[in-house]
Each structure stands twice: as C-alpha cells, then as structure tokens.
Amino acid sequence: QAGSTAANAAFSKILLWEISSAGRKTQAVCDASIGDLHRTVVAAIMKKCRSRAAFAIDVMDRNLYERANDCRWWALNASFARVLAAPSPEGRRLCGEILATINALYTVYSNLILFDTQGVVVAVSQPSQAHLVGQKLEAEWAARTLALRTGQHYAVSAFEPTPLYGEAATLIYTAAVQSPVGGRALGGIAIVFDSxxxxxxxxxxxxxxxxxxAALPGSFALLVGGDGRIISSSDPRFPVGAQSPLPIDAATLERDGDLAGIRSFEGKHMAVGAALSKGYREYKTSDGHRADVVALCAVPLGEVAADSADRPAAGAASVALAAHKPADGVEAFEVATFHIGRHWLGVPARDIIEAVDIAGLKPSAKKAGDGLLAGYKLHEGQPVPVLRLARLLGIPDASSDEQQIVIVRAAGRTLGLIVDALGLIPEIAASELQPLRDLTSKTDVPALGVVATRNARGEPAGMLMLLDVDRLGARLQGEGGPALVQAAE
Structure with a gap:
C-alpha cells in the first residue's frame, strides 16, 4: 500500500510537471504571437513617424527654396534699380506700391523691405511698418547682401528674433538690387518670412x-535647428528657442538621412521619427547655403512602468529555469518565486502555506521605525504579521495591481510577505544554488543564495535570489520584534 501511494505521488508530480510544461509552452506560443504582433504594430508606427518627419522636412525645404528664388527674382525689378540709383519721394512711393502688390499675392511674408547701399530702408510693403522707412538696418545680413555681386546669389539670416518680426524668431531672405551696368549693388531687397x-x-x-x-493624443512634431533649439513646435509645451526634449545625433542623420526609434519621455515610451534637411534642387545643395534642420515626429506608445525594463527579463528567466528540469537522482528542491519591483525572488516551496489577496490587510497598532511591518492579515482565524519585504531588502516600494501576500512558515511562526507578482514554481538542483557567502561579505541580507539562469542559447537570462525565511522570522524575534508581533496580534 505504501509503495502504491509513493508511486501515485510520483506519477502525480510527473503529470503535474507535464501539464505545467504544456501550459508554459502554450503561454510561450501566445506570448510570442502577441510579441510578434506588438513588434509589427510598433514597427509600423515608427515607419510612419519617420515618413511624416521626412514629409515635414521636405515641405520645409521646398518652401524655403521658393523664398530664396523670390528674393532674387524681385530684385530684378527695373523700378527698384532706377529709384535706388536716383532716389525721390515719388520713386519711394512707387516702390512701396510695387512691394505691397507683391505681398498681397504672396502671403507667406510678413513684410518686404527695400534698402539702399547704406542699409537705410527706402520702402516697405506693409503700411503698418511705414515707421521703418528712413531707419538703418543694423543686422549683419544687410552688409552681406550689399556684398553680393550677381543676381544668382542670395543671403539669409540666422533663425533668430528680430524687431522686423515683432521680436519673434524668423528667417529673412535677401538679394542685392544690381546696377544695370558695372555689377554694382545699388541696394537690396529683404523678405521677412512669416515663419x-x-x-x-x-x-x-x-x-x-x-x-x-484628428492628431493622435500625445503626439507632437518639431523642427529643430543644428544647435538643438526648437524652430517650430506643434505642442505648446515646447516653445520656440527652447532645447529639443528629444535630442537627436546629427552625425547619424548626416549619414542615414532619417531614422526611427523608441525613446522614453515624461514617463512614456515614444515612437520617434527624425529626418535631416537635405535641401531641394540647388537650394542648400550647391548654392553655398548650409543650415542643419531636423524634423521630429513623436507618438506615445504607452506608459513606462517602474519595473518594465526588468520584469520581462525576470519572467523570461523564470520560464528558462522552469524548463530546466534537474536530472533524475540529483538532489533538488522546488522554489516558489515572485517579483518585487525589478527583483526576482523566491523561497523554498516547502515553507509556503499559500498566497492570499492583499485586500483586508489591517494596519498595526504600533508602527516599526523602519516601516518593515505593514500590518496584519487574518489567516485561518489568526492574525499574521505582514512584512514589507521591499523595505527589508532595500528595494524601493512599488505598488502593483498584482500585489499579493505570501504566507510562509518562518522560525516556528507564520509570516506574511507582500510581493508585487507571483512567479512559477521551478525545481532546481541543490548544486545550482550559489551560497550568498561566496558572493558577498554582507551578512545582513536574509538570503540563502542565488541561482543563475540561462536561456536556450546558453546566454545569461537572469538571477533568482533564494530568501532565508527562518532569518526573516528571527528578525521579528530580535530587538523590537516581540513588540511588533504583539502590535499585530
């Protein structure tokens, strides 16, 4: 009878292991499918971000290409050259009318300005800017404009605040008005881009x-200058002139032209696409003008959990450990594993009574100075002291929807341990446990040792720390321990 019972127990254990193994394989297939789908969706979003960033920078380049052409075309107006060569009140009025007509047709400009060889404003297109007439332009681009010797060349200001644009930042494109004879600049025309x-x-x-x-919630787009400062933003959180919240390696863009990736920003994973200005036709390619501008397009993918970077790794490690069954005849024991924050921990399964919901946890009448005692939980009619294991191990507290209380036998008494999530119950060989004393000289860590895991490729997959529940129980019997126990009971 005894032999039959032992055989049944062994068979049951094998059966449960095979069921568990099948469950893990099924879960792995589901996880892989979900993971593949997730990667496909994320890759598609990143591709769209890169495409939209490339679109934005291309439209910008084409727009500014037209501005560089406009200023040179209008500088060829014979009336401008004639009036600048022989100034008169009537001539200045005529130039103002011509500029106003042009500006009425080209609304991408806030003002058009004609100035002489001294940089003095002769005429403007906007009546509201008439006060500029007679004033001297002190900006450095005015001198560069007057130094141009052919109608094929132009000058452009830096993207910076200017009184010609209400102290806001913009670009000003200019060309010299050339004399019909002699190749001499008679003055210049400046177009203030309504950026x-x-x-x-x-x-x-x-x-x-x-x-x-409608724009996807939380998404934004930026134009960023070579100095990392924002030129334009779709989001008021990122004003013009501020540093870009998502720095991009200009050298990478210089090599590849555009890129896409995932960045963490303000607690969210963001899909980010970036594209570098390449110019259009001769603009910024062969005309000597160079100004690095990057377009960014960002879309939130989801919240960054406090332990998101590490919990998946621990999960993969637990599956790897569970799949590694010790050989027959090897001394082994089962470990009930769980997660606290980014840490993967466990206790010998023989010390586990059960796991219960954290709901119903009662605060203790006496608080521990180190916050170790969370309170007590009624278990089978008896109050069980519940410890914040994270505090004891020096792990930052992190709440989780999966939090539970693991009830354990420790040093002749019953304790509860708050954990963030339950793990698998693998069987490990005793020889795989590395005693803590072999790894560190610290003696205050209540652990028996650690178990290193490897994946199917033999690569390190994570580290499991095996806790010493008897030392945890002894902690309550030490200094201040009885008072904490009485407070709970």
Missing amino acids: TPQFAAILADSLLTDEEG
Whole structure:
C-alpha cells in the first residue's frame, strides 16, 4: 500500500510537471504571437513617424527654396534699380506700391523691405511698418547682401528674433538690387518670412492622425535647428528657442538621412521619427547655403512602468529555469518565486502555506521605525504579521495591481510577505544554488543564495535570489520584534 501511494505521488508530480510544461509552452506560443504582433504594430508606427518627419522636412525645404528664388527674382525689378540709383519721394512711393502688390499675392511674408547701399530702408510693403522707412538696418545680413555681386546669389539670416518680426524668431531672405551696368549693388531687397504660421502648418500636416483625421493624443512634431533649439513646435509645451526634449545625433542623420526609434519621455515610451534637411534642387545643395534642420515626429506608445525594463527579463528567466528540469537522482528542491519591483525572488516551496489577496490587510497598532511591518492579515482565524519585504531588502516600494501576500512558515511562526507578482514554481538542483557567502561579505541580507539562469542559447537570462525565511522570522524575534508581533496580534 505504501509503495502504491509513493508511486501515485510520483506519477502525480510527473503529470503535474507535464501539464505545467504544456501550459508554459502554450503561454510561450501566445506570448510570442502577441510579441510578434506588438513588434509589427510598433514597427509600423515608427515607419510612419519617420515618413511624416521626412514629409515635414521636405515641405520645409521646398518652401524655403521658393523664398530664396523670390528674393532674387524681385530684385530684378527695373523700378527698384532706377529709384535706388536716383532716389525721390515719388520713386519711394512707387516702390512701396510695387512691394505691397507683391505681398498681397504672396502671403507667406510678413513684410518686404527695400534698402539702399547704406542699409537705410527706402520702402516697405506693409503700411503698418511705414515707421521703418528712413531707419538703418543694423543686422549683419544687410552688409552681406550689399556684398553680393550677381543676381544668382542670395543671403539669409540666422533663425533668430528680430524687431522686423515683432521680436519673434524668423528667417529673412535677401538679394542685392544690381546696377544695370558695372555689377554694382545699388541696394537690396529683404523678405521677412512669416515663419510662425508657415512652419506650424507644416507640422500640423505631419502629425499622425486617427481615422477621423484628428492628431493622435500625445503626439507632437518639431523642427529643430543644428544647435538643438526648437524652430517650430506643434505642442505648446515646447516653445520656440527652447532645447529639443528629444535630442537627436546629427552625425547619424548626416549619414542615414532619417531614422526611427523608441525613446522614453515624461514617463512614456515614444515612437520617434527624425529626418535631416537635405535641401531641394540647388537650394542648400550647391548654392553655398548650409543650415542643419531636423524634423521630429513623436507618438506615445504607452506608459513606462517602474519595473518594465526588468520584469520581462525576470519572467523570461523564470520560464528558462522552469524548463530546466534537474536530472533524475540529483538532489533538488522546488522554489516558489515572485517579483518585487525589478527583483526576482523566491523561497523554498516547502515553507509556503499559500498566497492570499492583499485586500483586508489591517494596519498595526504600533508602527516599526523602519516601516518593515505593514500590518496584519487574518489567516485561518489568526492574525499574521505582514512584512514589507521591499523595505527589508532595500528595494524601493512599488505598488502593483498584482500585489499579493505570501504566507510562509518562518522560525516556528507564520509570516506574511507582500510581493508585487507571483512567479512559477521551478525545481532546481541543490548544486545550482550559489551560497550568498561566496558572493558577498554582507551578512545582513536574509538570503540563502542565488541561482543563475540561462536561456536556450546558453546566454545569461537572469538571477533568482533564494530568501532565508527562518532569518526573516528571527528578525521579528530580535530587538523590537516581540513588540511588533504583539502590535499585530
């Protein structure tokens, strides 16, 4: 009868192991399928972000290509050359009318300015800017403009605040008005680009949208200069002139032209696409003008959990350990594993009574100075002291929807341990346990040792720390321990 009972127990254990193994394989297949689907979706989003960033920078380059052409074309107006060569009140009025007509047709400019060889403003396109007439332009681009000797060349300001644009930052494109004879500059024309609405429209069109055409919540797009400062932003959190919240390696973009990746920002994983300005036709490719600008498109993928970077690794390690069954005849024991924050811990399964829900945890009447005692939990009619294991191990507290209390036998009494999530119950060979004393000289860690795991490729997959529950129980019997126990009971 005894032999039959032992055989049944052994058979039951094998059966349960095979069921567990099948369950793990099924879970692995499901996890792999979900993982593949997740990677496919994320890859598609990143591709869209990169595509939208490339779209934004291409539209910007084409827009500014036209501005570089406009200033040179209008500088060829014979009336401008004639008036600058022989100034008169009537001539200045005529130039103002011509500029106003041009500006009425080209609304991408906030003002058009004609100036002489001294940099003095002769005429403007906007009546509201008439006070500029007679004033001298002190900006460095005015001198560069007057140094141009052919109608094939142009000058452009840095993207910076200017009084010509209400102290906001913009670009000013200029060309010299050449004398019909002698190749001498008679003055220049400056076009003040209305950058704020123009760039904003480009970024608005580059945002990823839902089926109804609304921008995806939390998404944003930026134009960023070579110095890392924002030129334009679709999000008011990132004002013009501020540093970009998502720095991009310009050298990588210089080599590849565009890129996509995942960045952590403000507690969220973001899919980010970036593209570097490449110019358009001769603009910024062969005309001598160089100004690095990067377009960014970002979309939130999800929250960054406090332990998200490590919990999956621990989960993979537990599956690897569970799949590694000790050989027959080898001394082995089962370990009930669980997670606390990013740490993977366990206790001998023989010391486990059960795991219960954390609901119903009662606060203790006496608080421990180190916050070790969380309170007590009624178990089978008896109050059980519940410890914050994270505090004891020096792990930052981290709440979890999966938190449970593991009831254990420790040093002749019953204790509860708060854990963030339960793990598998693998069987490990005693020889695989590395005693803690062989790894560290610290004696205050209540652990028996650690078990290193490897995946199917033989690569390190994680580390399991095996706790010493008797030392945990002794902690309550030590200094201050009885008072804590009485407080709970």
